[in-house]
Amino acid sequence: MKREDIEAVVIQKLAKAAPGTDPGSLDRDEAYRDALDLDSMDFLRFVDALHEALGVDVPEAHYPKILTIRACTAYLEAVLAKR
Amino acid sequence: MGEFRMPSLGADMAAGTLVAWRKQPGDVVHRGDIIAEVETDKGVIEVEVFDEGVVETLLVAVNAKVPVGTPLASIASAGSIAAVPSAPSPVQAPPPAAARVHATPLARTVAKALGVDVTKVHGTGDGGVIVRADVDRAAAEVTSTPRPDRMRQAIAAAMTRSKREIPHFYLAHTVDLGPALTWLSARNEARSVTDRVLPGALFVRAVARAARAVPELNAHWTGESAPPLPYVHVGVAVALRGGGLVAPAIHDTDTLDVDGVMRAMADLVDRARGLKLTATEMGEATITVTSLGDRGVEVNVPVIVPPQVAIVGFGKVVDRPWVVAGVVVPRPVVTISLAADHRVTDGHRAGRFLASVVAFLEDPEKP
Amino acid sequence: MRRATYREGVRTALRDALRRDPRVFLLGEDVGRYGGAYACSAGLLEEFGPERVRDAPLAENGFVGAAIGAAMGGLRPIVEIMTVNFALLALDQLVNNAATLRHMTAGQVSVPLVVRMATGAGRQLGAQHSHSLENWFAHVPGLRVLAPATVQDARDMVLAAFDDPDPVVIVENQVLYPTEGDLDEDAPPVSPWHAIVRRPGRDASIITHGGSLSKSLVAAELLAKEGIEVEVLDLRCLRPLDVDAIVATVTRTHRAVLVDESWKTGGLAAEVCATLVERAFYELDAPVARVCSVEVPVPYAKHLEDAALPSPARIVDAVKGVLHGRI
The missing domain is CATH 2.40.50.100 (RNA polymerase II/Efflux pump adaptor protein, barrel-sandwich hybrid domain)
Incomplete structure (x- = not known):
């Protein structure tokens, strides 16, 4: 899977977790939880949606590594590359 | 009959x-x-x-x-x-064979494209027919808060009544969440994301258990008194995107384990934001929990939702210097605030209630 | 460009055709000495002489038959029939001969015939002079049917029909003859075979033709004052119908009101409605509404005639009906 495709999935799942927002317009290095007003339930749902879409189960300990769109994309890319 | x-x-x-x-x-x-x-x-x-x-x-x-x-x-x-003969119905709509949803072809086409279930759309066309605008509105309601003004009015009415009628008093307690969070992380580590539990579920469960232990805060004010209720339905304040909030109840919260509470909360949040709550969920909370930790708030002193007599607010879990066995160590702590109705209870009993919440948090495995 | 009446528009085209081609001649009741029942050919007898502007006896099937023969023989007749009611007498010649001969002779015989006729009501001429029977002709393969609703179209459609190698029926609503509009006598004729959006709008489409266009535009103006923007589509060509334009307007607005001065039952509005159901079903956000004449022979008495015909008020009501309080 190409990086752009992964990023597209990340953005799509953020949009689903935060209906009515436009995650695509965010700076890729911005902390999206604040920007999109995602609470912990929304965030869990986002992680769940990534799991469902990509098969990557991000452990709680790794949450700090996925808090921007760029970081999240890179993290997922690295995990997927190891498969 | x-x-x-x-x-x-x-x-x-x-x-x-x-x-x-x-x-x-x-x-x-x-x-x-x-x-x-x-x-x-x-x-x-x-x-x-x-x-x-x-x-x-x-x-x-x-x-x-x-x-x-x-x-x-x-x-x-x-x-x-x-024995009962069927009387002619005075209802104009829907017709007897109301199983069929009346929607215009365009409304159905758009609904399909937007993933909107037409059976759940309220029609405003001629005779209640669902037209495209209804589908657009239904689709928009999924992504934004509907009727913010009316919800605001309802909140205003309830909160004004609460502050006018209820003599609130407040107690707070800061608790070391270290053991609870360690226990939770260990549990979550072994689980897929679908089954992970948030600290919020621990809070709700702790309040439910405390409500059972100190029942006088689990009550509805009837105008003269507030007899304790025989069941515990913890209301969970859910903020809606774009403003407003609802506080639907988790039925019989005290009977659920932490996974059960988590599942119920996830379901409630989903349906609250989709405005698909049932009547009893909306009206029957016996005590309410509100948490603003996700927003960085450290102390959350809430307002009681009438006719309930108590509400518990949770702040953000923050690392603080903490004295454990005579040594200062960093610990994750959370401040819990209780607002209670002084017509119903006093500081002493309310303090016991709060202590009970703390006890359940300090020992999450306690049955 | 100048201001001119509808009848002047027709006359300009007739004169052009007579000048342009020596094979052209006019034929009809009172087209010569009287100048035409609606004065469309006034002055042409004097200008072109009795060989080319010929008064016919009161025998529609006969003189239409003669014109068909002349067309087959190489001339370019332009026939006027006083009203569409009288044209029924010529149905045999039009339907059985004019429309069929190219097909029955494998293309060997052409009938380059133009037949103009007045249609419609509103001038207290009684049932036998007031009906809108254009759909009878629009039903018949082999005929083309045009309904000019503007002064420019009154001219352009005669010229375009004259340029067509097959029989063309032009229905001119009689209330339009004295009305004024812009006329460019030098412009190449706009193709008559397409519908034209006379007024754009987003909320609903009025689909109409001929004498009902001006009523529809008045209705659109009234609705605009209430914030309702309707698109008005002038069909112009009744056979073949411009199906793409009909589908396109409803695809834009999702609601349709069909205005047609003929009767509802079996009428052109029914054909347009069926077209929408076949081709634009998934675009429809409300049932299609029709504003047609009340199903009686058109009454003579003024108040009854007015009540029987489509009016701006009825069109406004129909548009509001399909919008169901939505604006």
Whole structure:
């Protein structure tokens, strides 16, 4: 899977977790939880949606590594590359 | 022979609009079945029936606004069905074969494209037909908060009444969450994301257990007194995107384990934000929990939701220097605030309640 | 460009055709000495002489038959029939001969015939002079049917029909003859075979033709004052119908009101409605509404005639009906 495709999935799942927002317009290095007003339930749902879409189960300990769109994309890319 | 009446879906609800019948004359209903959808200031709510039997007559037409307590339908008890002749229905809409949803071709096309279920859309076209604008509105409601002004008014009414009538007093306690969070992380580590539990579920469960242990804060003020209720339905304040909040209840919260509470919370948040709550969930909380930790708030001193008599606020879990066995160490701590009704209870009992919440948090495995 | 009446528009085209091609001649009741029942050919007898502007006896099937023969023989007749009611007498010649001969002779015989006729009501001429029977002709393969609704179209459609190698029927609503509009006598004729959006709008489409266009535009103006923007589509060509334009307007607005002065039952509005159901079903956000004449022979008495015909008020009501309080 190409990086752009992964990023597209990340953005799509953020949009689903935060209906009515436009995650695509965010700076890729911005902390999206604040920007999109995602609470912990929304965030869990986002992680769940990534799991469902990509098969990557991000452990709680790794949450700090996925808090921007760029970081999240890179993290997922690295995990997927190891498969 | 029973009557299904316009239920009170909130302390300040005087009237409701019947927006859809989900059962028709002749349908068999069981206690707990969704019989209708009622619109209140807080949105469209699915309403349950409390009788067993067969829907006999629908007494109120769709889109009629009627006061709380107005009979909406008569329900023949299962035993008397044969004896009851079917009376002609005064209801204009829907027609007897209402199973078919009337939507324009364009509305159906757009609904399909937007993933909107037309059976759940409220039609405003000629004769209640669903037109494209209705589908667009339904799609928009999924992504934004509907009727913010009316919800704001409802919150304003309830909170004003609370602050006018209820002599609040407040207690707070800061607790070391270290053991609870360690326990939670260990659990979550072994689980797929789908089964992970958030600290919020621990908070709700702790309050439910405390409400059982100190029942006088688990009550509804009746005008003169607030006898403790025999069940614990913890209301969970859910902020809606774009403003407003609802506080639906998790039924019998005290009987659920932490996974059960988590599942119930996730489900409630989903449905609250989709405005698909049932009547009892909306109206029957016996005590409420609110958490603003996600927003960085450290101390959350809340306002009681009438007719309840207590509400518990949780702040953000923060690392603080903490003295453990004579040594200062960093610990994750959270401040818990209790607002209670002084007509009903006093500082002493409320302090015991709060201590009980803390005890459950300090020892999450406690049954 | 100048201001001119509808009848002047027709006359300009007739004169052009007579000048342009020596094979052209006019034929009809009172087209010569009287100048035409609606004065469309006034002055042409004097200008072109009795060989080319010929008064016919009161025998529609006969003189239409003669014109068909002349067309087959190489001339270019332009026939006027006083009203569409009288044209029924010529149905045999039009339907059985004019429309069929190219097909029955494998293309060997052409009938380059133009037949103009007045249609419609509103001038207290009684039932036998007031009906809108254009759909009878629009039903018949082999004929083309045009309904000019503007002064420019009154001219352009005669010229375009004259340029067509097959029989063309032009229905001119009689209330339009004295009305004024812009006329460019030098412009190449706009193709008559397409519908034209006379007024754009987003909320609903009025689909109409001929004498009902001006009523529809008045209705659109009234609705605009209430914030309702309707699109008005002038069909112009009744056979073949411009199906793409009909589908396109409803695809833009999702609601349709069909205005047609003929009767509802079996009428052109029914054809347009069926077209919408076949081709634009999934675009429809409300049932299609029709505003047609009340199903009686058109009454003579003024108040009854007015009540029987489509009016701006009825069109406004129909548009509001399909919008169902939506604006």
